[in-house]
Amino acid sequence: MHRTGDLYGHFQTLEQQKETATLGMWIFLVTEVLFFGGMFLTYTINRSAFSTAFGIGSNTLDITLGAGNTVVLIMSSLTMAMAVWSAQVGKKKLVSIFLIATLGLGTVFLGVKAIEYKQKFDHHLIPGRGFDMKYHPAHPMAGDDLKELALEKKEVDEAFAVDPDINFHGQLYFSLYFGMTGLHALHMIVGVGLLIWLIKGSFGGRFTPQYNTPVEIVGLYWHFVDIVWIYLFPLLYLIDRHR
Amino acid sequence: MSNTPPTPDLELPDEHYLNATYGSGIRSWLLTTDHKRIALLYLASVTVFFFIGGVLATMIRIHLLTPGGALVTPETYNKLFTMHGVAMIFFFLIPSIPAVFGNFLIPLMIGAKDLAFPKINLLSWYIYLIGGGFVLYSFSTGGLDTGWTFYTPLSSVYSNSAVTPAVIGIFINGFSSILTGLNFIVTIHTMRAPGMTWFRLPLFAWAHYATSLVMILGTPVVAITLLLAGLERMFHLGFFNPALGGDPILFQHLFWFYSHPAVYIMILPAMGVVSEIIPTFARKPIFGYAFIAGSSIAIAVIGFLVWAHHMFVTGESTYAALTFSFLSYLVAIPSAVKVFNWTSTLYKGSISWDPPMVYALGFIGLFVIGGLTGLFLACLGLDIHIHDTYFVVAHFHYIMVGGAVMGYVGGLHFWWPKITGRLYPKSLSQFAAIILFVGFNLTFFPQFILGYLGMPRRYHTYPPEFQVLNVLSTAGASILALGYLLPMSYLIWSMRYGKVAGPNPWPATGLEWKTDSPPLTENFHVTPEVTWEPYDFQNRPDLGLAASARPLAPAHGDD
Numbered sequence: 001m002h003r004t005g006d007l008y009g010h011f012q013t014l015e016q017q018k019e020t021a022t023l024g025m026w027i028f029l030v031t032e033v034l035f036f037g038g039m040f041l042t043y044t045i046n047r048s049a050f051s052t053a054f055g056i057g058s059n060t061l062d063i064t065l066g067a068g069n070t071v072v073l074i075m076s077s078l079t080m081a082m083a084v085w086s087a088q089v090g091k092k093k094l095v096s097i098f099l100i101a102t103l104g105l106g107t108v109f110l111g112v113k114a115i116e117y118k119q120k121f122d123h124h125l126i127p128g129r130g131f132d133m134k135y136h137p138a139h140p141m142a143g144d145d146l147k148e149l150a151l152e153k154k155e156v157d158e159a160f161a162v163d164p165d166i167n168f169h170g171q172l173y174f175s176l177y178f179g180m181t182g183l184h185a186l187h188m189i190v191g192v193g194l195l196i197w198l199i200k201g202s203f204g205g206r207f208t209p210q211y212n213t214p215v216e217i218v219g220l221y222w223h224f225v226d227i228v229w230i231y232l233f234p235l236l237y238l239i240d241r242h243r
Numbered sequence: 244m245s246n247t248p249p250t251p252d253l254e255l256p257d258e259h260y261l262n263a264t265y266g267s268g269i270r271s272w273l274l275t276t277d278h279k280r281i282a283l284l285y286l287a288s289v290t291v292f293f294f295i296g297g298v299l300a301t302m303i304r305i306h307l308l309t310p311g312g313a314l315v316t317p318e319t320y321n322k323l324f325t326m327h328g329v330a331m332i333f334f335f336l337i338p339s340i341p342a343v344f345g346n347f348l349i350p351l352m353i354g355a356k357d358l359a360f361p362k363i364n365l366l367s368w369y370i371y372l373i374g375g376g377f378v379l380y381s382f383s384t385g386g387l388d389t390g391w392t393f394y395t396p397l398s399s400v401y402s403n404s405a406v407t408p409a410v411i412g413i414f415i416n417g418f419s420s421i422l423t424g425l426n427f428i429v430t431i432h433t434m435r436a437p438g439m440t441w442f443r444l445p446l447f448a449w450a451h452y453a454t455s456l457v458m459i460l461g462t463p464v465v466a467i468t469l470l471l472a473g474l475e476r477m478f479h480l481g482f483f484n485p486a487l488g489g490d491p492i493l494f495q496h497l498f499w500f501y502s503h504p505a506v507y508i509m510i511l512p513a514m515g516v517v518s519e520i521i522p523t524f525a526r527k528p529i530f531g532y533a534f535i536a537g538s539s540i541a542i543a544v545i546g547f548l549v550w551a552h553h554m555f556v557t558g559e560s561t562y563a564a565l566t567f568s569f570l571s572y573l574v575a576i577p578s579a580v581k582v583f584n585w586t587s588t589l590y591k592g593s594i595s596w597d598p599p600m601v602y603a604l605g606f607i608g609l610f611v612i613g614g615l616t617g618l619f620l621a622c623l624g625l626d627i628h629i630h631d632t633y634f635v636v637a638h639f640h641y642i643m644v645g646g647a648v649m650g651y652v653g654g655l656h657f658w659w660p661k662i663t664g665r666l667y668p669k670s671l672s673q674f675a676a677i678i679l680f681v682g683f684n685l686t687f688f689p690q691f692i693l694g695y696l697g698m699p700r701r702y703h704t705y706p707p708e709f710q711v712l713n714v715l716s717t718a719g720a721s722i723l724a725l726g727y728l729l730p731m732s733y734l735i736w737s738m739r740y741g742k743v744a745g746p747n748p749w750p751a752t753g754l755e756w757k758t759d760s761p762p763l764t765e766n767f768h769v770t771p772e773v774t775w776e777p778y779d780f781q782n783r784p785d786l787g788l789a790a791s792a793r794p795l796a797p798a799h800g801d802d
Binding site for chain 1: 355356357358359360361421425426428429432433434459460461462463464466467468471474478479480481482487488489490493497765770
């Protein structure tokens, strides 16, 4: 498969090549929807069966970090869209700037996610033998707000009265929390890798109004990963905040 | 080839994809992006898995020669049928026709130089190898005994066999299938030659389009399901484990959401093969082109809505069962449309008994039996009696082996001259096709009776009164084995000693026959322009059919 300039040998024209690449990415995203779909279905069924445990589990998440991360990710989608636009109108410097901004925001998101995961470790909320929904209020960590913990303790006690097996069912919530956000984070890491590849290309001035397919299809991917988070955030963080 | 006029001795083209050198030796194969070479890589690797699955099947049949079991312990027997299923379904049947013939032919048939994403095509083969490696590791470090369905919590908690590497292997292999399907869909959308409109596409391409839809929509679901089951096993999570609040029925729903449509991944491409062979050897345009094309899509779509008929006795509501029963009946309609159209194509055709045709006719016979017995199983009342018996085993082998493998071997005979440039011995291959048909029926027809009489599947032992039928089945299996070994030997023989075929030995109407055999790396010397309708023998002087020698029936056989 030889290549003349930007055109691979098995295509007739650049338009055909671009159409092909774009369609390929859209179809890939369809498969991704179904890939995540299996987890969303598992989530939905377990949440309707064990709503108390899921509510408590959801309330242990840090809403500030979660909401902050949502904003970061939406911002990164904006910068990604700007990078695509810059490539299309031929502003080569702006392409690099916006791609780097996207990369930065994506990295921030992953960093925040790591902090959140660490909190769950500290609070014994990793599914497995040491899992204990009671742990957090009963054993305050340094720097925990005692007033807040008292509230949580009341909430947890009530939940145990409703669902004595909450430690099992809570594990389902956290399995899904780690499974879904973990899979999402994995996609973010792949996206970061793709961005680095694009930035390398943009420094070489590869993306022009005639040839910018890589920027565009990585953009599609990035927006998709963003949208997955837009669903994950309310489903994982917000389901029981009204109490 | 009674229809071909006498031709001077043919010679292979000087330069073709097999002898073209880019890089040296083995590297030119392992790093190739040529869809035809990748197809041959797949051909070799699926054959390995076919052999592994075949050896396991042989052991099963030998074991069942006596009521008490003749060969292995009960635990080993569980592993035998599980590994047979895993090897055959995930690593032979699903990739067989799409990854070998789909890869080889789709670009040729639509007049393209390659698939849309040649590198991804190669990647999919490596993913297949990695997945296959994990599964072989599982087989060789104790095997697995969960059944190919991996039902939880047996697979995720209780089984003491090597489930984890097998699940990882199948998970990885899924992406090979997804990438192949994605490649085909995009290729058919964007890579068609000038004049190759959607309704001039060969029905093989339509069948693969439908197959690819199932691949891209179903496979991700089974991937995530097996991932969850694997995580459950590795980290003691509880998604599908009732002891921890999980739901094993959910696993079954998710599993069958892919694994029922997966049956259509196996049978639709075989139907595509038969739709190519029948008009070629009836010398007639296919009857009801648009209906055959549409029925492929209909099977793919309806096929997604029937999965819970595998679970009629595992606890679903009556209303769900009714709905799924009805939808399962519905899928019979497009399948029957195909059978009727093939039969109508034969009507008043000028039929020749070339080997591919014998296989295709065998396919129709076996598929009809397999399809009709599927209706028995879709019937709620009857299914309670025959569920999990040998009736089910016989039914799905009629579809998967009688249908899909028959189509695969038929396709191998049809396109072998295109792939290698050479012909194989004609009478021997006709004989092999008949052996295959007889051996198959003798193996699996007794199993319908066994199942109806109540012999459950997956048991290592059976009451003495079932022995006669079991011995018949085992005898049939040995004939069936001969039916596979014969083509394997003479096809390999023909690669060196076969008569040179020429570009279009049958002759057939498809675009793939308009180029050299074997084709160039770029497929065509010049990008072809399609000006004719599909399967039209009348307006194709280039086929070399003497118009006066054989009266051609009108397009729709109505006179």
